Amino acid sequence: MHAFIAGLPKAELHVHHVGSASPRIVAELAARHPDSKVPTDPEALVDYFTFTDFAHFIDVYLSVVDLIRTPEDVRLLTYEVARDLARQQVRYAELTITPFSSTRRGIDELAFMDAIEDARKAAEAEFGTVLRWCFDIPGEAGLEAAEETTRLATDDRIRPEGLVSFGLGGPEIGVPRPQFKPYFDRAIAAGLRSVPHAGETTGPQTVWDALTHLRAERIGHGTSSAQDEKLLAHLAEHRIALEVCPTSNIATRAVRTLDEHPIKEFVKAGVLVTINSDDPPMFGTDLDNEYAVAARLLDLDERGLAALAGNAVDASFLDEAGKARIKDEIETYTAGWLAP
């Protein structure tokens, strides 16, 4: 099954830019910036990336954000993330980027956009992996962060060509979703799709808020939706996909154990489930491993895994021709694998 997954063409819809930095890249950036508390030794990083709770995870996450200080750091990170995705046969990825975190640390906004765009184009040409961006508001940083993120995402002189969606991340406790409505309204009016995190660390009401106030088209995590049958039925009826990231939920202690993960309930309720990796090196995983976890939890064979990969393509913001191309590739690969 592992070999099948490794070769399966895939789409990744929920993966964070900084959270995808491989131990090698983190070590390289930490060596470039020796005043940082982040270990330079990839072995020591495993310990450093063990979290006591969600707040601890965000603390550690921000220490890695602090390593990214120049447009060249941004370009290197983005290009290397694309290389890791390509290695896993990811044909298309929507990468969540928090531009506010970089501009507030002094990186020039236009140089930042040039760096990600330059890496995106190089990755597409060299690896064949298509990257698109989701700019997210770090909700806990307040409305100033929301305003800045919205400006960077909607100003025609600044917004990068690869930007397709608008998100909201970070802690949910004490950060109610409805306050971000005006910012999502502006982003949606500018043609961006709405993909907030919700129901990762708080209950189903947060998912309802994301749907009602932020007009979410997909939900990041949505784990607690399982506690609300009406919500599950609503997600299924409106084909609002959940971006499920199983290992992340255990690593941040949002869910106690993999066997208690509600992914099975989602599928049973007819919700469109997609499999994603969130912050793979920080959680000691990658997208291939998340598919293996899903195969175990959902008891899937090759056809089931191919269908799951197809869900991510369906729920993506690719155009119809782009979707058809990857779905054909999935079908051809799977038929070839199963042929006697």
Ligand SMILES: Nc1ncnc2c1ncn2[C@@H]1O[C@H](CCC(=O)c2cccc(C(=O)O)c2)[C@@H](O)[C@H]1O
């Ligand atoms: N599993 C996750 N669930 C949710 N979010 C996740 C997850 N993984 C990664 N993130 C990222 O963490 C960022 C959080 C950044 C943040 O809270 C913050 C607060 C105050 C100041 C600053 C700053 O930069 O100065 C940043 C989010 O924007 C999001 O992109």
Ligand SMILES: [Zn+2]
């Ligand atoms: Zn996330």
